[in-house]
Each structure stands twice: as structure tokens, then as C-alpha cells.
Amino acid sequence: GQSLEQPSEVTAVEGAIVQINCTYQTSGFYGLSWYQQHDGGAPTFLSYNGLDGLEETGRFSSFLSRSDSYGYLLLQELQMKDSASYFCAVLRGGYNKLIFGAGTRLAVHP
Amino acid sequence: EAGVAQSPRYKIIEKRQSVAFWCNPISGHATLYWYQQILGQGPKLLIQFQNNGVVDDSQLPKDRFSAERLKGVDSTLKIQPAKLEDSAVYLCASSLLLRQQETQYFGPGTRLLVL
Numbered sequence: 139g140q141s142l143e144q145p146s147e148v149t150a151v152e153g154a155i156v157q158i159n160c161t162y163q164t165s166g167f168y169g170l171s172w173y174q175q176h177d178g179g180a181p182t183f184l185s186y187n188g189l190d191g192l193e194e195t196g197r198f199s200s201f202l203s204r205s206d207s208y209g210y211l212l213l214q215e216l217q218m219k220d221s222a223s224y225f226c227a228v229l230r231g232g233y234n235k236l237i238f239g240a241g242t243r244l245a246v247h248p
Numbered sequence: 249e250a251g252v253a254q255s256p257r258y259k260i261i262e263k264r265q266s267v268a269f270w271c272n273p274i275s276g277h278a279t280l281y282w283y284q285q286i287l288g289q290g291p292k293l294l295i296q297f298q299n300n301g302v303v304d305d306s307q308l309p310k311d312r313f314s315a316e317r318l319k320g321v322d323s324t325l326k327i328q329p330a331k332l333e334d335s336a337v338y339l340c341a342s343s344l345l346l347r348q349q350e351t352q353y354f355g356p357g358t359r360l361l362v363l
Binding site: 142168169179180181182183186188225227229231232233234235236237238239240241 | 251252279288289290291292293296298303304339343346347348349350351352353354355356357
């Protein structure tokens with residue numbers, strides 16, 4: 139079978155740093171993606187890790203450890219607009235197929 | 249560049265009725281995906297097209313759901329008859345190519361409520 143686990147909710151204050159963890163169990167693992175979704179909005183792509191290590195994109199970084207079946211999304215200098223749900227998604231080998239986790243709801247407070 | 253367009257944005261129907269959703273992908277995108285997102289869950293892939301051919305429909309409940317992409321551009325997803333558990337957001341996404349790591353771009357979704 140396949141499963142992804144991530145915390146259901148995280149809260150933080152403006153300007154802080156938050157880390158959202160994701161552990162996965164799946165066959166045919168190819169890479170790990172992260173998507174952001176505001177309430178009522180469309181999921182938007184944030185980051186992708188195909189190899190072990192850290193990928194940095196502005197205030198967002200993502201990490202992958204294939205040997206630990208683990209990844210995380212790091213958000214720095216939090217802003218109110220970062221309040222959203224964040225989904226990790228396993229990319230399975232084959233036809234660009236994504237398997238999404240249940241999402242982590244991030245609330246950023248002043 | 250225009251994004252993925254979907255209509256309608258909202259739909260309320262009674263169980264056992266039928267409903268159809270429409271998606272227009274980003275211009276030039278060969279691959280189109282339909283996802284179902286139940287409240288509090290992540291999107292779940294229902295069906296994936298490459299041009300007008302089906303690549304993966306392993307998670308599509310084929311007894312009640314159908315989808316087509318006849319000319320390799322627009323797509324329609326239909327539910328007939330609807331059940332209460334079909335209440336969800338139906339998201340359409342597209343990617344330029346059918347290739348690993350190709351970014352999927354999502355539309356705003358159609359929110360379906362089945363009463």
C-alpha cells in the first residue's frame with residue numbers, strides 16, 4: 139500500500155520559521171513535491187525534491203531523505219499570507235502521477 | 249498566460265441526479281488530470297489523459313463516473329447517478345508534457361454538494 143503522513147495543523151507567528159514534516163510509504167517512489175492551497179483556491183506548486191538534500195526557493199526550502207522516507211518543507215520569515223494548507227505529494231515512477239497527503243493547515247498569527 | 253479554467257464553480261444536486269464538469273487546460277498542455285478533493289483531504293487522482301487518450305483511470309469509479317477529452321483539449325467529467333459521498337471539490341490540472349517532474353497546474357475547482 140501507500141501512505142503519507144503529515145501533521146494536521148501547525149501554528150506560528152509572523153516572522154518565525156516553521157517546518158512541516160512528511161513521512162511516506164510507497165512503491166515506485168520517484169520524488170516528493172509540495173503544494174500550497176489557500177481556502178477555496180487551487181493547489182499551487184511550491185517545490186520538488188528528486189534527490190536527497192535541500193532545495194531552496196526564496197523563503198521556502200524543501201528537504202528529502204530517501205533512506206528515511208522523510209521530507210520537510212521549511213518556511214522562513216512567515217507572513218500572514220502564508221496561512222494556507224500545505225500538501226506533500228509523492229511522485230510515483232511512470233506517468234507523472236502524484237499521491238497527495240492529507241495536508242497541514244498552517245495558521246500564521248500577528 | 250491563462251490558467252486552467254473550470255466550470256461551473258459550484259453545483260448543488262440531489263442524490264441520483266447526474267452532473268457534468270468542464271475543464272479547459274492551459275493552451276498547449278498535452279496532459280490533463282481530474283482530481284477529487286474531499287473536505288479535509290488531499291486531492292486524489294481520478295483520471296489522467298495524454299492528448300485524447302487515457303493514461304490512468306485506475307481510481308475512477310467507472311460504474312458512475314466517466315470522462316472524455318475528445319479533441320485533446322477540453323475535458324468533461326460526468327457523474328451519473330450521484331451519491332452523497334461524491335460531495336467534494338473536483339479539480340482539473342494540466343501539464344505541458346507527460347513526463348516525470350512536469351509541474352501540474354491546477355484550476356480553481358468545482359465544488360459539488362450532493363443532498
